[in-house]
Amino acid sequence: MSHGPRVTLRTLSVRDFRNLARLDLRIPAEGAVLIGDNGQGKTNLLEAIYYLHLLRSVRGARDQDVVRFGAPAFHVAARMEGATHAEISAGFERHGKRKRVKLDGVEPTRLSDALGALPCVLFSPADVELVAGAPSARRRYLDILLALSSRPYLIALQRYRHALAQRNAALRDAQKGGASDARVAVWEAPLAEHGAVLWLERVTWVAEVAAQFAEACSQIGEQGVVMMRHASSLEPRSLDVSDVRSALAAGLEQRRALDVRRCLTHTGPHRDDLVVTLDGRELRAFGSAGQQRTAAIALRFLESETLRVRLGAAPMLLLDDPFAELDVRRATRILELLAERQMGQTLLTVPRESDIPAALTQLVRWRIVAGVVREDGSLEGAA
Numbered sequence: 001m002s003h004g005p006r007v008t009l010r011t012l013s014v015r016d017f018r019n020l021a022r023l024d025l026r027i028p029a030e031g032a033v034l035i036g037d038n039g040q041g042k043t044n045l046l047e048a049i050y051y052l053h054l055l056r057s058v059r060g061a062r063d064q065d066v067v068r069f070g071a072p073a074f075h076v077a078a079r080m081e082g083a084t085h086a087e088i089s090a091g092f093e094r095h096g097k098r099k100r101v102k103l104d105g106v107e108p109t110r111l112s113d114a115l116g117a118l119p120c121v122l123f124s125p126a127d128v129e130l131v132a133g134a135p136s137a138r139r140r141y142l143d144i145l146l147a148l149s150s151r152p153y154l155i156a157l158q159r160y161r162h163a164l165a166q167r168n169a170a171l172r173d174a175q176k177g178g179a180s181d182a183r184v185a186v187w188e189a190p191l192a193e194h195g196a197v198l199w200l201e202r203v204t205w206v207a208e209v210a211a212q213f214a215e216a217c218s219q220i221g222e223q224g225v226v227m228m229r230h231a232s233s234l235e236p237r238s239l240d241v242s243d244v245r246s247a248l249a250a251g252l253e254q255r256r257a258l259d260v261r262r263c264l265t266h267t268g269p270h271r272d273d274l275v276v277t278l279d280g281r282e283l284r285a286f287g288s289a290g291q292q293r294t295a296a297i298a299l300r301f302l303e304s305e306t307l308r309v310r311l312g313a314a315p316m317l318l319l320d321d322p323f324a325e326l327d328v329r330r331a332t333r334i335l336e337l338l339a340e341r342q343m344g345q346t347l348l349t350v351p352r353e354s355d356i357p358a359a360l361t362q363l364v365r366w367r368i369v370a371g372v373v374r375e376d377g378s379l380e381g382a383a
Contacts, residue, residue, distance in 0.1 A: 006314035006344045007082040007119050009049065016071035017051075018044040019371040028364045031317075031346035033356055036368035042349035043124075045368070046318045048076045049347070052088050052118040054144065055101060055111065063092040063099060080118055082313045088117040112158065116148035120316035120344075121304045125324055127296040131283055135273040142274060145303050146201050149310040156197035163190040164265060172263045184256060191268060192249035196241050198269040199234060199248070206230040206274065209302045216298040219337055221330045224279045226295055232272040293325060297334060305341055314344035321349050323357060335359040 014023040019041045036042050047066075050058045057066055067074045077089035085103045092099045101107065101114045108114050129137045147154040167187035174184055210228055217226035236247040251267035252259075259265055276283045276295050283295055307315045317338065323331035335343075335357055348360055356365075367374045 004314065005082060005312060007080060007311075007316055008345050009078055009080050009118065009316055011079045012049065013075075013077040014045070014048050015073075015075040016068035017048045017074040017076055018066060018068060020044055020048060021068060021071075021371055023371075023373060025373065025375065027345070027347070029345065030363060031348070032364045032366055033360060034347065034349045034366050034368055034373070035351070035353055035356075036349070037351055040368045041371040042368055043320055044371070045373070046122060046320050046347065046349060049078070049118070049316070050120060050122050050318060051076055052078055052090060053116060053120050053148070055090060055099075055115055058122060064094055064097065067092065067094055078118055083118060085117050088114065090114075112154060115154065116311075118316070119148075119307050119311055119313070120318055121300055121307065122318040122320065123297065123300050123322040124320035125293075125322065127300060127322075128289070128293050130296045130299050131276055131287070131292040133284075138274040139270070139272065141299065141303075142202055142205075145306060146205060149307055150201060152197060153201045156194040156201075159190060160194035160198060160269070163187045163194065164268070164270060167191060167265055168263065171259050171265065174260045175263050181256065181260075184260065185253070188249055188252040188256075191252060191265075192245045195248050195268045196244040199232065199244055199272070200239065200241060202269065202272070202274075203230050203232075203239065205306070209306070212305070213298050213302055216301045216337065217294055220294050220297065220333055222278075222291060222294050224291075226276065226278050226283070226291075226298075228274060228276045230272065231275045232269070233267070234269075234272075289325070294330070297322070301337065301341065304338070304344070308341070308344075314341075317344050317346045319346060319348040321351065321355070323355075331357055332359065 008029055009027045012023065012025045012027060014020045023045070034042050034045060047058055056063070072095060073091055073093040075089065075091035077087070079087050087104050088102070090099070090101045099111070101111060103114050103117060130141055143157055147157050164187075167184060170184045170187065174181065206228065213228050214226055234244070234247050234251065236243040248268060252265070255266050278287050278291060283292060287295070304315055304317065323334070326334070336359070339359070346360065346363065348356070348363065350356055353365070356363075364375075
């Protein structure tokens with residue numbers, strides 16, 4: 001593994017997060033392998049760590065649904081090295097539905113200030129949805145990656161979503177006869193302003209990494225030509241932000257009557273897609289499960305590399321049994337590629353010791369049963 005600059009999780013404390021009642025772990029510098037049967041809490045532990053990156057469940061669950069059954073709240077805290085902050089904690093109380101986050105012991109002015117405080121990338125079998133799923137899965141991938149590595153993108157995304165919700169509400173009122181065209185139109189300027197930032201950052205990022213994506217797919221083992229492109233109905237005269245803003249504003253105005261009839265905004269980056277093709281055909285519709293999984297792993301490569309470059313340190317790698325449906329050759333090649341790209345501290349989950357790839361057999365091995373982690377023969381997580 002590379003020993004270049006990287007984020008290292010040193011300690012992790014978990015209280016009442018899903019089935020994890022109480023965990024206090026010291027994480028080895030290189031990482032660890034967590035071994036356990038399905039349903040014992042392997043994925044829950046990775047989710048708890050990733051919560052400190054995204055400040056919400058990576059599986060889309062509401063905070064109240066993440067609290068362990070019968071408990072009043074959950075709490076996750078970590079100490080790390082190589083990141084902007086040395087400590088982060090996050091918790092949620094059922095009563096009052098309040099989320100609290102602290103960075104180095106202090107609550108940030110805005111919750112968004114703590115996003116990405118523990119940089120990490122999660123690889124899991126569910127990633128195939130990035131390629132095989134609906135466009136919303138790929139937009140979410142872009143939004144999370146770019147928002148956590150670009151402050152201007154995060155700000156624009158928050159403001160765009162607010163304006164979009166307001167315009168859609170005005171559209172519903174207008175369709176019922178309770179709002180005028182003007183109440184709809186007033187939200188088009190902020191949509192165009194902030195949407196232009198989102199559109200440009202997406203287009204720029206895709207252009208920068210498209211060749212890396214194709215190369216990664218080839219190196220993993222895909223024999224066909226895999227490509228990706230940003231698909232949008234928007235056609236600005238140039239990539240100047242003013243031209244993109246003007247094109248968005250014009251599109252919103254032209255489709256306003258249609259939007260009123262359907263109570264939905266049809267123009268903007270919230271309708272775009274990240275299209276992945278294999279030999280010119282959409283991989284989503286025509287690729288095999290193995291080809292789709294290869295492309296999804298390549299997308300996670302790009303995420304890890306983008307965070308490493310923009311943050312100046314390799315993020316943690318959370319590998320949730322990612323090689324379950326891959327042959328040994330491809331799994332080995334994936335780990336080799338991660339190592340070549342300055343592989344970060346790694347936490348791997350597998351159901352059996354025999355599932356540990358050769359490249360990671362040197363990692364410390366833990367076992368998890370019913371949310372309790374046994375580390376080097378000791379019991380971590382006992383009440």
